[in-house]
Amino acid sequence: xxxxxxxxxxxxxxxxxxxxxxxxxxxxxxxxxxxxxxxxxxxxxxxxxxxxxxxxxxxxxxxxxxxxxxxxxxxxxxxxxxxxxxxxxxxxxxxxxxxxxxxxxxxxxxxxxxxxxxxxxxxxxxxxxxxxxxxxxxxxxxxxxxxxxxxxxxxxxxxxxxxxxxxxxxxxxxxxxxxxxxxx
Amino acid sequence: xxxxxxxxxxxxxxxxxxxxxxxxxxxxxxxxxxxxxxxxxxxxxxxxxxxxxxxxxxxxxxxxxxxxxxxxxxxxxxxxxxxxxxxxxxxxxxxxxxxxxxxxxxxxxxxxxxxxxxxxxxxxxxxxxxxxxxxxxxxxxxxxxxxxxxxxxxxxxxxxxxxxxxxxxxxxxxxxxxxxxxxx
DNA sequence: CTAGAATCGGAATGACTGTTCCGCTTGGAT
DNA sequence: ATCCAAGCGGAACAGTCATTCCGATTCTAG
Numbered sequence: 001x002x003x004x005x006x007x008x009x010x011x012x013x014x015x016x017x018x019x020x021x022x023x024x025x026x027x028x029x030x031x032x033x034x035x036x037x038x039x040x041x042x043x044x045x046x047x048x049x050x051x052x053x054x055x056x057x058x059x060x061x062x063x064x065x066x067x068x069x070x071x072x073x074x075x076x077x078x079x080x081x082x083x084x085x086x087x088x089x090x091x092x093x094x095x096x097x098x099x100x101x102x103x104x105x106x107x108x109x110x111x112x113x114x115x116x117x118x119x120x121x122x123x124x125x126x127x128x129x130x131x132x133x134x135x136x137x138x139x140x141x142x143x144x145x146x147x148x149x150x151x152x153x154x155x156x157x158x159x160x161x162x163x164x165x166x167x168x169x170x171x172x173x174x175x176x177x178x179x180x181x182x183x184x
Numbered sequence: 185x186x187x188x189x190x191x192x193x194x195x196x197x198x199x200x201x202x203x204x205x206x207x208x209x210x211x212x213x214x215x216x217x218x219x220x221x222x223x224x225x226x227x228x229x230x231x232x233x234x235x236x237x238x239x240x241x242x243x244x245x246x247x248x249x250x251x252x253x254x255x256x257x258x259x260x261x262x263x264x265x266x267x268x269x270x271x272x273x274x275x276x277x278x279x280x281x282x283x284x285x286x287x288x289x290x291x292x293x294x295x296x297x298x299x300x301x302x303x304x305x306x307x308x309x310x311x312x313x314x315x316x317x318x319x320x321x322x323x324x325x326x327x328x329x330x331x332x333x334x335x336x337x338x339x340x341x342x343x344x345x346x347x348x349x350x351x352x353x354x355x356x357x358x359x360x361x362x363x364x365x366x367x368x
Numbered sequence: 369c370t371a372g373a374a375t376c377g378g379a380a381t382g383a384c385t386g387t388t389c390c391g392c393t394t395g396g397a398t
Numbered sequence: 399a400t401c402c403a404a405g406c407g408g409a410a411c412a413g414t415c416a417t418t419c420c421g422a423t424t425c426t427a428g
Contacts, residue, residue, distance in 0.1 A: 002375065002424090004376085004425070005375065005376095028414090028416085029417085030415085033377095039376065040378075041375090041417095044416090045375075138354060141347060141350070142351050142354060145343065145350075145351040146337075148337050149337030152336035153329060153330075153333030156336055157332060166329075167333070170322060170330060170355075171330065173357070173358040174358025174359070186394090186396080187395070188394080188404095188405070189404075192406090212384085213386060214386090217408095223407035224387080225407060225408070226405080226407075229404095229405070229406085233387085
């Protein structure tokens with residue numbers, strides 16, 4: 001690979017991340033090319049399609065998520081590990097919008113699969129459920145929906161650490177077990 | 185107004201709501217027209233622009249939501265009323281955010297004349313807490329944070345009715361009480 | 369320095385989009 | 399039954415988009 005090609009690849013990725021964060025997934029290739037200071041053809045040499053470009057960015061973010069999960073995978077307290085992972089993702093998402101998009105493609109959008117992330121979260125969930133720390137009737141779909149919900153709100157409203165703690169406390173209580181039937 | 189025109193207007197509104205909920209902002213007028221079983225020209229006779237069509241749906245939805253809030257304000261079961269209204273708002277938001285964004289980008293203020301949803305849900309919360317259906321240590325701040333989270337996720341991922349029901353079931357259990365000291 | 373291959377920019381392509389327009393159809397008052 | 403304006407469908411227009419393509423440029427091996 002020629003030196004200028006490698007340099008342009010990096011510039012394109014950097015520009016794409018900026019434009020993606022600002023304009024969402026409707027960002028146009030022309031705009032990314034303009035910000036990177038290259039022609040659109042240059043982008044297509046490295047990334048055959050728009051989805052491929054986004055996938056390259058998302059894959060990087062997902063890798064970092066997986067590392068975070070792996071750290072907690074062998075923790076002694078399965079319940080605490082699960083809830084801490086949840087909390088750390090939400091806290092991090094306040095800073096990184098891209099992470100939210102990564103979660104979207106990993107969990108809810110069944111289109112682009114990310115088995116490593118799903119697997120990592122799934123393992124934490126299953127361990128926590130076996131330990132009795134999380135109710136058994138919660139699946140990956142519901143979990144990712146709620147995790148994504150917290151991330152989106154935290155990012156959108158700039159949740160303070162305090163608000164995050166109180167909001168997640170309520171959510172975590174719901175995740176622990178179904179409310180026993182006690183009227184009302 | 186001729187009878188067939190009125191009938192087509194209703195069919196267009198119904199179809200537009202379905203398509204917008206499914207495809208988001210990228211929904212095309214052709215597709216709405218196809219689902220409604222009319223030509224695109226028929227839509228433009230009633231709604232001069234795409235934004236006008238969105239505005240009509242927003243107005244229609246807000247009216248229905250305001251009616252429901254008034255209805256639930258005096259319901260016998262304060263807890264059920266609270267949770268039902270919460271659910272309705274989340275369901276409604278899957279459509280509303282899309283529309284509000286579209287209207288905002290067009291410079292139209294969609295919030296003018298909107299019902300005071302914040303005040304409505306505040307009243308419902310207080311009543312539900314007095315009835316013991318919602319834990320007492322949840323304030324409007326936490327409630328709105330969680331409500332916003334659910335709405336944002338529902339918008340962002342186009343939650344199906346089924347997913348919304350299951351995700352909110354967990355959240356509602358968390359809202360009912362702190363983790364029971366005595367398990368079931 | 370030179371050749372020639374790798375890489376470039378950006379015009380061209382084709383498939384969309386919202387919107388306009390017009391000849392044909394049809395409701396409903398007479 | 400007749401009439402005609404209100405209403406209709408969908409082709410046509412102008413713009414966008416992602417993607418392809420190719421002549422011009424630039425890097426680098428020899």
